Amino acid sequence: SDAYTILRRKNGTEQTVNYSARIPYEKWMNGAELELLADVRGCANCQKEESSAFVTRANLERYVVKPAVAFVSPAVEAVKNRAEEGRAYLDFPVNQTRIYPDYRRNPSELAAIKRTVDVVKNDANTTITEIDIVGYASPEGRYAANARLAQGRAEALKNYVMPQICRMFKVNSVPEDWAGLREYVTKNALPLKDEILSIIDKNENDYDVKEGCIKALDGGKVYATLLQDCYPALRHSDYTVRYVVRGFNVEEAKQIIRTRPQQLSLQEMFLVAQTYEKGSNEFNEVFDVAVRMFPDDPTANINAAAIELQRGDLQQSVRYLDKADAQASATLNNRGVLKLLQGDLDSAESCFKQAQAKGSVEAGANLEEMVNKRKDDAIFGK
Numbered sequence: 001s002d003a004y005t006i007l008r009r010k011n012g013t014e015q016t017v018n019y020s021a022r023i024p025y026e027k028w029m030n031g032a033e034l035e036l037l038a039d040v041r042g043c044a045n046c047q048k049e050e051s052s053a054f055v056t057r058a059n060l061e062r063y064v065v066k067p068a069v070a071f072v073s074p075a076v077e078a079v080k081n082r083a084e085e086g087r088a089y090l091d092f093p094v095n096q097t098r099i100y101p102d103y104r105r106n107p108s109e110l111a112a113i114k115r116t117v118d119v120v121k122n123d124a125n126t127t128i129t130e131i132d133i134v135g136y137a138s139p140e141g142r143y144a145a146n147a148r149l150a151q152g153r154a155e156a157l158k159n160y161v162m163p164q165i166c167r168m169f170k171v172n173s174v175p176e177d178w179a180g181l182r183e184y185v186t187k188n189a190l191p192l193k194d195e196i197l198s199i200i201d202k203n204e205n206d207y208d209v210k211e212g213c214i215k216a217l218d219g220g221k222v223y224a225t226l227l228q229d230c231y232p233a234l235r236h237s238d239y240t241v242r243y244v245v246r247g248f249n250v251e252e253a254k255q256i257i258r259t260r261p262q263q264l265s266l267q268e269m270f271l272v273a274q275t276y277e278k279g280s281n282e283f284n285e286v287f288d289v290a291v292r293m294f295p296d297d298p299t300a301n302i303n304a305a306a307i308e309l310q311r312g313d314l315q316q317s318v319r320y321l322d323k324a325d326a327q328a329s330a331t332l333n334n335r336g337v338l339k340l341l342q343g344d345l346d347s348a349e350s351c352f353k354q355a356q357a358k359g360s361v362e363a364g365a366n367l368e369e370m371v372n373k374r375k376d377d378a379i380f381g382k
Contacts, residue, residue, distance in 0.1 A: 002021065002023050003021045003023060004150050005019055005021070005289055009040070009134055010323070015232060021131070021321065024381070025060065025284075025380045025381060028225075029058050029060050030058070030060050030061055031057065031058065031059065031060075032057070032058045033054065033056075033057050033058070034054075034055040034057070035051045035052050035054055035055060036052065036054065037050075037051075037052050037054055038050065038051045038052070038053075044141045056341075057240075060380075062376055062380060063372050063373060063375070063376035064148075065110050065340060065341075065369050065372070065373050066369060067309075067336075067340055067341070067366050067369055068218050068333075068337075068362040068365045068366055068369075069305075069306035069309050069310060069329070069333070069337055070302075070305050070306060070329070070330035070334055070355075070360060070363075071270075071302075071306050071334045071361065072299050072302050072303060072328070072330045073267070073270055074265070074266035074267040074269075074297075074300075075266075075267065075299075076263035076267050076272050076301045077266065077267060079244060079349075080244060080245040080246075080247070080263070080265055081129075081242065081243075081244055082126075082242070082243055082244070082245055082262060082263065083238070083240050083241065083242045084116050084119065084120060084208045084240070084241045084243075085238070085240045085241075085245070086113065086238070086239050086240075087236050087238050087239075088109045088110075088112065088113050088157070088230065088236060088237045088238075088239065089105065089109055089232075089233065089235065090109050090110070090153070090157065090235075090236075090237060091103050091104040091105055091106055091299070092149075092153060092235075093173070094147070094362060095149070097148075097149060097152030097155070097156050098156060099153075099156045099157065099160050109123045110137060110160070110161075113157075113161055113239060114161065116239070116241055117131070117161060117241055117306065118213055120241050120243050123260075125245055125246050125248075125263060126244065126245050126246075127243055127244050128241060128242070128243045129168070129170060129242050129243055129244055130168050130169075130170055130242040131158075131161075131168050131169050131170070131239065131241050131242070131243030131345060132169075132171075132172070132175070132240040132242065133154045133157055133158050133168045133169065133171050133238070133239050134153075134154065134171075134172045134173065134174060134237065134239075135150040135151060135153045135155075135157070135172075135173040135174070135236075135237045136150060136173070136174045136177040136180065136235065136236050136237070136238070137149050137150040137153075137174075137175055137176055137177065137179060137233060137234070138176065138177060138181075138230075138231035138232070138234035138235050139175075139176035139177065139178055139207060139210070139211055139231075139234070139257055140207060140211065140227060140231060141211075143175055143176060143207040143208050146175040146176050146225070147173070147175035149175075150167070150173035150174060150175050150176075151171075151173040151175075153173075153237065154171045154172065154173050154237055155171055157237050157239075158171050159238075163252065169304070170229050175207075176207055177234040177235075177236075178200060178210070178235075180233070180234045181200065181226070181230060182197065182200050182201075184230045184233070184234075185197055185230075187198070190222070190225070191218065191221075191222060191225075192217050192218060192222055194216060196214060196217070196222065199213045199214055214226070215222075228236060245263040247265075247268070248263075248264065248268055250268075250271050250275060253268045253269070253272050254272050254275065257272055257289060258374070259285065261289050261292075261293050262293055264293070264309055266290055266294055266297060266300055268288075269286055269289065269290045269293075270286075270290075270303075272286050273286035273287060279310060284307050284310075284311070286302045286306050287300075287306075287307045288304065290303065290304070291304035291320065295323075296323065298324045298325045298328070299324075300321065301320040301321070301323040301324045302320070302321070302324040302325070302328065302330050302331050302334060303339040304320040305317045305320035305321045305324060305331075305334050306330075306334055308320060309334060309337050309338060309341070312341075314338060314341060314342065317338055318338070319336065321335055321338065328358075329355045329358035329359055329360040329363070330355075330360065330362075332351050332352075332354045332355035332358065332360070332363070333351065333352065333355040333360045333362045333363045333366065335351050336348045336349075336350075336351030336355060336363065336366060337350040337366065338365070339351060339371070340369070340373070343379075345370060345373065345374065348366075348370065349367070349370050351363075352364075352366045352367050352370065353367070
């Protein structure tokens with residue numbers, strides 16, 4: 001409606017009309033035809049004449065920014081140290097440290113431990129360097145007795161699992177798993193929850209006193225509930241199989257990444273990615289795997305952020321950028337790309353200039369994109 005103008009005709013007199021209209025840009029206008037419509041009406045509003053004249057086709061495509069994201073080549077991992085971890089809930093008769101393989105749930109628990117060790121032991125690409133076992137007892141009974149049980153049961157597990165390589169074992173024990181008890185109480189709705197936590201946090205090293213205080217709560221009802229629902233899970237043995245992995249060439253790494261990606265270094269994965277077309281599904285998938293295997297590594301996160309920016313998933317890119325080195329040139333560039341795609345041109349330009357000062361080639365290209373984007377905004381509006 002803002003495009004229309006009403007004029008009064010001067011009968012029998014030649015007239016020149018200057019017409020100008022400005023209306024907001026909308027996407028539907030791209031490629032639309034512009035026509036001039038004339039509707040002549042008499043004094044009684046009766047229609048006397050109607051005509052149209054083609055003026056032009058509107059080619060109003062907005063400038064689409066093509067920002068350059070930055071990837072970082074990871075450092076070489078000199079020695080690839082890896083670990084497989086697990087937790088076993090073995091059942092022992094009261095006050096005993098001997099393992100009975102067929103007792104209660106022991107068959108399945110022992111089988112799980114053996115599988116973990118065998119996966120590493122039987123892999124030609126790996127060499128076991130150490131097996132750590134930490135035994136835990138639940139905090140009921142005398143502390144001294146629990147210390148004996150926790151250590152004895154950890155030693156028994158070591159001797160049962162693989163006696164032929166005992167020199168590789170490191171055995172420790174935690175007489176009473178108070179940390180596990182605190183975690184359980186924190187996560188569950190229990191009667192007198194605050195009182196239990198207060199007892200756990202007080203008298204830090206006087207464990208027998210702590211147990212006595214918990215026993216006294218509500219006439220022993222709280223303690224009975226913990227004995228049944230919590231304490232069995234506090235009797236466990238945590239084990240860690242530590243090993244080193246040999247290095248792989250690119251062709252080997254392309255196979256390993258599909259089966260045992262944890263055996264690759266970030267640098268080996270990066271080299272695999274370079275064998276695929278940039279932006280392809282295979283290329284992107286390598287960096288997805290890398291950040292899953294190394295979730296807290298700054299380099300893995302900056303490269304994963306670059307992939308998400310290319311995909312257009314800005315929310316996920318923020319999560320990765322927050323784990324990257326904030327002052328690295330690649331991080332500054334990719335955060336600038338994020339701001340650019342969000343429409344915050346001033347923040348984007350600031351990031352790009354900082355990145356360029358640190359040697360980022362991509363940031364220089366992105367500053368040129370900023371110039372084109374600002375020109376486009378000046379014509380069409382933001």
